[in-house]
Amino acid sequence: MSAPRLTRAALAEAGTPLPASPVRIVHIGVGAFHRAHQAWYTARAGDGWGIAAFTGRDAAVAQRLAPQDGLYTLVERGPDADRFEVVGSIAEVHASTEIARFLELFASPSTAVVTVTVTEQGYHLRPDGALDLSSPAIAADVRALYAGGHPTTPIGRIVRGLAERRRAGAGPIAIVSCDNLPANGDRLRAAVVDLAEAAGLTGVADRASFVSTSVDRITPHELDIDAVERATGWRDEAPVVTEPFSDWTLSGEFPAGRPRWEDAGARFVDDIEPFEQRKLLLLNGGHLQLAFQGLLRGHETIADAMRDADCLRALDDFWAEAARTVGPAVDPEAYCAALRERFENPRIAHRLAQIAADTVTKLRLRIVPVVEAERAAGRDAAGALSVVAAWSRCVAEGVLPDGAVRDAPAEAVATLVSGVDATDASAIAAAAATLKESVHTL
Template sequence: MSTPLNRKNAALPDSAPVRLVHLGLGAFHRAHQVWYTQKADANWGYASFTGRSAKMSDALTPQDGLYTLVTRSGDGDSPELISSLVEAQPAANVARLVELMADPQVAVVTLTITEAGYHLAADGSLDESNADVASDLAALASDSLEGSLELKTAAGKLVKGLAARKAAEADGIAIMSCDNIAENGPLTAGAVLGLAEKVDADLAAWIKETVTFPSTSIDRITPATEDSLIADVEAQTGFQDNAPVVTEPFASWIIEGEFPAGRPNWENAGVEFVSDIEQFERRKLWLLNGSHSLMAYLGQLRGHATVADAINDSNVRSHVEALWDEAANHLTAEGLNVPGYRRSLIERFENPRIVHNLAQIAIDGATKQRMRAVPILKAELAAGRPGNGAALSIAAWIAYVLGTEEVRDTRASEIEEAKLLDDAPLALLGVLDSELASNEVISTHIKKLVTELS
């Protein structure tokens, strides 16, 4: 009989104090930031909040936050007990988030809330037309940042927490996005400040003076956990773990920015600190994430279910390589080693034991493609080239959306409205980027590709 997983049964000492807070308690956070922190510094504990559902906090709380991280390669599985997540909270517990952010010993807040969770307009500003943003603006303005804890957005919750930190006269804090968004530090600052400036000018000024927003480039393929993993972990470790995570051997974390209240010694675990992260962000976003999105749509259109299936289709692979060729034209900074990075991606994609489902990657494509394929296409067009690889990726998304009855996307209402119009492909291109949609040459080209793919 297996043993329930908790600190007592695992013979672990008391947990580390909470010095890190996280929004977005998912598999990637636990395979990346928590894992790096455990490797780097045992004196830093994470309190992590779910994105929406309380399912993960409900699973982790009886386990004292413990879980097994299974690194899966062609040579087999390597299970590792992770103990740096010391508190798992549901998203609805905003009171605990506010309490922690006011605590002077809490030094860093990290985020994995997906691109859509920042509620940004096309120009990178806070999307005040979004219903959740409007709700939070009204809630925060009506109570002068006191009272109501019924907040829907990450930015709203952060503003509430920062107001409490200011009132407690605590030092500054770092808020660091770990999502796949270019310039994620400035964009996070824009979302938080955009909301704060609407509700409290003094708070916004304090945030500008004392809060930092480091930028990051993160990388580790982490598929959704399947039920079979629970049985595998029980057989391998003897513990009944209801929240294991599976990941690949490769991991990378690059950071640019300051931490006014301190941070773990992440460099001890291999984290790179750089003075200019822009090209590293783009390398990850355009090569890894960009090809993931291309495979998610083109692969499913060709009947594939996983990344490994898609990359082993010569047709799909040729389009991935074409997209990479175009991206590489604009990735020229010293130290990027784009050819080596491309080779490593092929090896990672071909890993037969990492079951990375294309349907999972395909979620929220309207936001993802706006930040992945669209910038590559625009850069190629500006250089006088047609950008056929990026155009194909955009066309694959449009063809996929047109052929999918129910699209899983935070911008689903815009997508469904576009699908009803006479020229639905053009309207869907406009959902991604109005400038591209108004370019008759490129819009005609993409519509032709959509027809060929459908």
Template sequence: MTTPPRSERHPVRIVHLGLGAFHRAHQAWYTQRANERGDRAGEAGWGIAAFTGRSPEAARVLAAQDAVYTLIERGPDTDAAIIVDALSTVADGGDTARWRAAVADPAVAVLTLTVTEAGYRPSAAALDADRASLATGDGASTAPGRLVDGLRARRAAGVGAIAVVSCDNLPDNGRVARDAVLGLAQDVDAELAEWIESSVSFVSSMVDRITPATTAADRATAARLTGYDDAAPVVTEPFSEWVLSGAFPAGRPAWETVGAQFVDDIEPYERRKLWLLNAGHSLLAYRGLLRGYATIAEAMGDDAIVADLEALWAEARTELPFDADTVDAAIAALRDRFGNARIEHRLAQIATDGSQKLGPRILDPLRSRLAAGRAPGDAQAGVLAAWALHLLGDDVRDPAAAPLAERLRAHPDDDAALATAVVTELAPDLAGDASLTDLIQSRIAHLRTGVTTEPPLPTGAH
């Protein structure tokens, strides 16, 4: 078998930062389908120049097969595969010259990002290093630094406006990106910051498509379905959603023709997704890992965990600005999606960087309940309790939480101290709420009784 044949590529009109599986299953897939429809007569297609965020490995592997890859949609019963060629070029994000040239290209109208929550909030040391390197004309290593560097090259080239589209699980992610970029640009070059304010639109978007890590078995499946050897296939669920809000001053693909929604107010959609899907994922991850499970579907087989998941959704639904039927439909879809055992969404992957994720997923709806005069949710407190116990474990993938984890391990059996430390770290504004810390303390004590290093027997097993 050979790799997929080289296709006629669309001209590069989009630059992307964060060449991971999710981008290839979501924005690249939407762009491919919009190109295939070709509803805008006489308009050239939209090719993507994609750059890696952290490791250059994805670019190396994809470049070897001309940036063409297989997308496998994995339903509850069967797999379906398509060949995706929306990526016209791929490159190491650390290739400063190539990055600058791509962003400065006058044909490029859109710059998209998938850098995860942590990418918008690099460490102070990393930002200091970027300030120093940008001041001397060198490149940058953080996501905000690379954006500033690329936009500076675009301004120097005399090229016009561009839209920056954030595609991460952060509320109002376009504003978050704007604040991060403008803050750094102001430190480096005040005139550049002024140009960015006048010439760059920051678009917020809500993205949704479960995309687990690819395995060797998935590569074999791709070869079986397509007849091609693919070193970098992507596996994803059939469901997808993309809601965007903001201006595109230089144009964009016709994403709306293939299911994307463009709205004036994105906040309700962000809340629905963060407080139902993402919050549910966090509950399943931290509770499931404590019980010895490895995947979302495994955790969904535990009646006690599912009962807490349903309670979490009930606590969030009172805070959502949608009618009951809309919320019911969203929750019903999540039950089906989470129960799809053929999507092996790893709990350890979801649990990564909880210190960045739990604020918008758990604490924001909890604050909304408190502001409305309602009590903090028992299931919401349970997620924070499970995270506290998770930080006492050996496999914690959350560099920002390392100092907190060290403090917790100094008194691992003091439930009250654990609860207070977690609230103080994640939500100092709520640290004085005794009802919340007491509830978390109670949930920690409850969870300790059910923690195991091996999964319990399935229902009906002997």
């Protein structure tokens, strides 16, 4: 006999009720990470905040989660064992196209927080951090906003939501970026303001607070449905596998209140930059080094690459330089020591191909800053440049997954790659500089 589907009614019937809390948070981009991180912190805080979660663009996750009333199992996968927990903070879940409900909630006085995880590409930013108004999706949103129609990008949806909120007189709100971008709150604010101005809605963001965050929890894209059913006795079509470690550092105001996320371990700081740099350069930059070196050597996952002495040497060379860029205030050595154990977790199947998506943007934000800092200090940046060289070999040898260079024009990538010879440091440095300028086309 098959196991019963995980729903709130089924849990209540089993004597373990998990009622939904009233919605006070709207989330945009309900992928794996939101469920492993912000939704889990909100559930752990336990002070009665419910989330209305909307997908970023495709409806698949909503179709799996909605029949379960937003419930899902979080599998914390340690090196030796799994821990299972049903998370109940998502009170309702919708596809991105359900814009009427999105606007109703956005404009409601009881909604206090909007969180966002839509990947770097979801922001449609140019390399200089400004909104790419030439992107077809953003241009279409400008037209839709002018005509009073429905925007489709996350930035367009936020602008429209803020306009509705202003019309409703609902008061200020906090908008919290949880994507792996430096100064993510500032970048999100700039994009929203640029789009609002282009669409004749100047001033809609004036009373919103854009909170910057550094988010950290390795969450591979794994769907362990049968294992969850065997372990828990529930049929869950949307479980999430994540590591036991978790970190969330936030900086900014919450004018309408927020959950007590600090009770679940979140940290609130005045200056987020050192935390952000430590995470983006050491973890995400280290991931890129392992992804490119690992793909070149035929590995599949981070844990596989960590068992290869050549990959480890390359990682250490990069880390030595990145740690100098981060600076001693946030103890990068201790962070790297802990990271080494996290990366080695043999039961986390974090695929190199997942990490190697949209590599031009990631190299620009996670590797080039180390190249620049090292060269500014008169050093050769050999460790950081080895990441760029490995990337270019991956492109030339065709070992990157589909989508790995979709964030730059094909000709620009071809020129870059043909100019890079792994033995020629100045050619690699020139490529790194070009990466910084390259304009994505989405």
